[in-house]
Amino acid sequence: MQKPLSIPPRHGALDHRYRGEHPMRTLGYLLRPDRGRLLLAVGVFVVKHSPVWLLPLITANIIDVVVEHQPESSLWANAGALLVVLLLNYPLHLLYVRCVGSSVRRMGTALRDALCRRMQQLSIGYHARTSAGVLQAKVVRDVETIEQGVQQSADMGLAAVTTLVGGLAVIALRVPSFLPVFLVVVPLAGILVMRLRARLRTHNESFRQEVERLSSRVGEMTSLIPITRAHGLERAALGRVDGSVRQVYFAGLRLDLLNGRFGALAWILLNTLGVTCLAGSALAAYHHWMSMTAGDVVMLSAFFTVLTGSMTTLLGLTPVISKALESVRSAGEVLQAPDLEINAGKAEVEEVGGRVDFEDVSFGYEGADGPAVEDFTLTARLGETVALVGASGAGKSTVLNLLIGFIRPTSGRILLDGTDMATLDLRSYRRFLSVVPQESILFEGSIRENVTYGMGDAEDLDEERVRAALRDANALEFVDRLPLGIDTVVGERGSRLSGGQKQRLAIARALIRNPRVLVLDEATSALDTRSEALVQEALARLVRGRTVFVVAHRLSTIQGADRIVVMDGGRIAEIGTHEELLNRGGAYAGLQPARRAG
Structure with missing residues (x-):
């Protein structure tokens, strides 16, 4: 039996070594x-x-x-x-x-x-x-x-x-007397052939561009078929494509003719030089010019x-x-891209209590006119749910990205249990954090593999632990109806599941990790009323005893928060509970009609 090829070792130095050499x-x-x-x-x-x-x-x-x-x-x-x-x-x-x-x-x-x-x-x-x-x-x-x-x-x-x-x-x-002839004639013959090929390359490029144009026109035609049919424009659509088809025909014909000319000229050239070499060497031998x-x-x-x-x-x-x-x-x-998240040499996070402090935090994106978040100061305690609301562009998502550690403050600092997060290995911190995004991200694998992603071998995890997470996420009721239960393959990006089902699996994935800090980013905004109710019930179990940051579109998620932070232009406009903010009649109260309409 043939010995299999060994897998190469990891070349860990390559990514740090390449410097545009x-x-x-x-x-x-x-x-x-x-x-x-x-x-x-x-x-x-x-x-x-x-x-x-x-x-x-x-x-x-x-x-x-x-x-x-x-x-x-x-x-x-x-x-x-x-x-x-x-x-x-x-x-x-x-x-x-x-x-x-x-x-x-x-x-x-x-x-x-x-x-x-x-x-x-x-x-x-x-x-x-x-x-x-x-x-x-x-x-x-x-x-x-x-x-x-x-x-x-x-x-x-x-x-x-x-x-x-x-x-x-x-x-x-x-x-040896014939060597100089070869040293001169052979390179010249090769160069002549390549000169002919250079012209051929130009026409190949032209033909390729015409084919790409045709491909673009066909793609455009197929995407516009509903509009074309609705307005009876089939003849006009075919006319646009027909022009590109003809251009491809003429470009291809020109290329074929040039290929034919090149093949014939190259064949004649090389064979003529070959005959010349044969005749020359024969004459040299016949007249004894050379031995x-x-x-x-x-x-x-x-x-x-x-x-x-x-x-x-x-x-x-x-x-x-x-x-x-x-x-x-x-x-x-x-x-050689320099935009790295540097964790080397920083302190490992062994446990997380759940207190998060933002101290005069500001952040601005490169090329932006002004800061996305400015002078943001907030303390979240263990077990507290903090909701972030505001118009689009108010800075809510930027705050969440700062909390996760995707971006670092340009000024101010964020403390985790009293320790500046700039000094911490963020990879170890994220072991205690879970995110439930607006659109849950699943890969093509089984439900078990998706829920236990990143927790080692899915088969080694206790099945009852997986089922408990699915039960708490209100997902077990639909999972048990699937042909293979928790071993059912969800399809690429979860294509075989509905939006609500995918979101409940995302919650199960968060639950099984037992996070200390939880981020909910528009977790119910894309769901219908029934799916939202199931997801909200699952979220209520998920947030218990955890520090939770919520960005939500619907009032049903915001109303139960311990504090609601209203943001405007990257700054905190007001903070309070749902009732306090409504009674105050400020920015939050002004958002209510729009939110009910949404």
Whole structure:
């Protein structure tokens, strides 16, 4: 049984090491752990690829045996040597693929690992500014491009270099007087072919752009089909797409014709130069201008074609390498991003009492006209529920992000049980905190796995503990009706569940962790009346004995809070209970009609 490839160790230093250096140095660093394996791969490749440049030499030797009536044993010796090298190709090729393939895959795994861990270290502000699709493309597509670039450069580059070096070495030893001709003509032939390809690349780009335009038009057409049908505009819609279809047709036809011209010209050029080389070497041998045999003439002609092809391959690797290096730079944008949440060296949080103090806290977002929160001072005691209300943009979500530690105050401080949170390891603090957001976030797994996410192996947790959390979250009544109960898969982002069901699972996830600090961010705003009632009942169990911060859209959540903090323009406008604020007739009372309408 074949031994499985070992998983590479984590390259923990990579994410801290990348500092905008040249991508080739980064690639060298990534491949450094496998340098011995790669050196072995190069040696193996030279041997396995030797038939390509040995064949013209052995062919020349066999022709000379026939023409000059040399001993028959020489013929068998040459044929036998080539046969042995050919038979060795199979095991050597497998060894080469194993060495290079495992090294490239290890490199890709190390880079993906570094990118994913760096994303976990980057601040929430960075993730708010950077598209999730862009980050996903860096981990998946850019790393795949790097892997493919390194693999192709190794396969095609080694083949071309080995052939060039081996062929020129044979010519230098066998017909040294002809070597200068090859050193001049072969590179020129390769450059001429690449010049022709450059024109082809421009037309390829033009064709690609036309196809992208057509794709955009078709996407637009399909999205507008309801409006198109409703207004009888099918003919107009087809007319818009038809123009793009015709452009793709003409661009494709131009590309096909250019491909045909390029293929014919390249074939004529290379074969003309090959015939010229053959005729020139034949004349040199015929007139005894150089010391050459009939076999040498055939060898030189064969080598011209082989070496020109190798030179063209090397020149053609340029866009492949450039694309891979650009992907290294793209990954480097994440690896060198400075916007990190720094927890190293800070005090671990072993327990949380639940008291939170905001002392003259202010925070402003980069590029904003003014602070999102200004001079915010508030104390929340253990077991107290504090509701934050106010118009959109009043600063409520910013306060919650400050509490969670996603952002840090630009001035003032936040104390957790009397300790400045700036001195604490926020990762350890968040073990005692749970968040129930407006839209619960589930992954494609079972209900059990979603509820116990982050608590170790879900199968090892006591099932009754999971069921108790689901029961307290009013979720057990629908979970038990599902085909597989708590082992039912919820689908991507919980697509098989309703909004209320997903929200109750989010509450169960919070309950099972027994948090000391709880954040409810618009937890019921997107639910219908029945679902809201079930969720509110579950939330009532969840908030007992915990410090709770609530941002809510509906009065039913706000009315039961111990204190309601009304915010306006990032500042605290007033604080009190629901009845106190209504009787005061201030900003909170002014919000009531709008809230009832909502």
